[in-house]
Amino acid sequence: MAPDIKSKPPLFWLAAGVASVILQTGCMVGRSEATFSRTLKVDGPVRLEVNTGSGRIVVRTGGPGEVRISGEVRAGGFLGASASRRAAEIASNPPIDQNGNLIRLGGDRGNARWGIVSISYTVETPADTEVNAKTGSGDVQITGVREPVGVTMGSGVARADDLGDNLTISIGSGRIEASRIQGTVSFHSGSGGVTFRDIRQDVRGASGSGSIEVERAQGRVSVETGSGPIRVSGAMDDLRASTSSGRIEIHGNPSGNAFWDLGAASGTITLAVPHNASFALTAHTSSGDVRVDMPISIEEQSRKFLRARVGDGKAHVNVETRSGNIRIVQGGET
Secondary structure (H helix, E strand, C coil): CCHHHHCCCHHHHHHHHHHHHHHHHHHHEEEEEEEEEEEECCCCCCEEEEEEEEEEEEEECCCEEEEEEEEEEEEEEHHHHHHHHHHHHHHHHHCCCECEEEEEECHHHHHHEEEEEEEEEEEEEECCEEEEEEECCCCEECCCCCCEEEEEEEEEEEEEEEEECCEEEEEEEEEEEEEECCCCCEEEEEEEEEEEEEEEECEEEEEEECEEECCCCCEEEEEEECCEEEEEECCCCEHHHHCCCCEEEEEEEECCCCCEEECCCCCEEEEEEECCCCCEEEEEEEEEEEEEEECEEEEECCCCCEEEEECCCCEEEEEEECCEEEEECCCCCC
16 A cells, blocks of 8 residues: 555654755765965065955064965865865965065965855065955954055954054955054945044045944044944044934044034034134034033024134034034043
């Protein structure tokens, strides 16, 4: 008699289906790892280009005259043996090219026809190295080099510290953290938080969505975000901060003929300055009020508008929000 498949309960067929998938996956899909290391000799300033579709990139300073490269390959495929073979092939002949002091890591050799390959790089290089790092997915960390640095990422976390020249970062989704940068910082972020500390020169850039924080600013600042708060401390030079939705908080002291322009479509704007600050102020809100908690010389005032001078009024500060309050308080950096 033929078996009556209709008599089997639904859970039986669900369990059978799951078991079948597990068995097929165990047989057909595999992941494997392999590592490699190389040391390249150089005799002057280095230009380093790192490009990986998926993987972590770490660049830090090492000794003079050589570049040390360590890599980790992760390969996947339909067969475990295939993944293992692919990882071993790449590790035995990694995508490293040298032309004098120009070193390129990554490229088409990281692509797999029947699976996914991820290559992570850790590089120790002389301080006088210019770095251009690109990854589709993975974190990037660069520390200590004295030449310009460029980072392009699809997603991940970008960190840079103690750099001697300009830093340029573009990221689709993820966080940006940079500190102790001697040059200018330029950035663009599709979404994610941005934090800068102790930037010697200018900070400029934009985020589609996410917070922006600049601590102990030492140069000009020009930042904007589509959605998220902005906070700047230590501001003295020219400053522009704009957000479509979010609060703006500025701590600083506009110097000389500096111009500050603060704008929010929706959000409260707070400006904290020291008792000895000197600037001409124009503040306007369409929905909210303007409040000043420090001595000023009022030239024109209403609930939603204020034109005034603080000190001799050499610097100019313009503050505007369409929906939100404006607060001018004493307590910024002297």
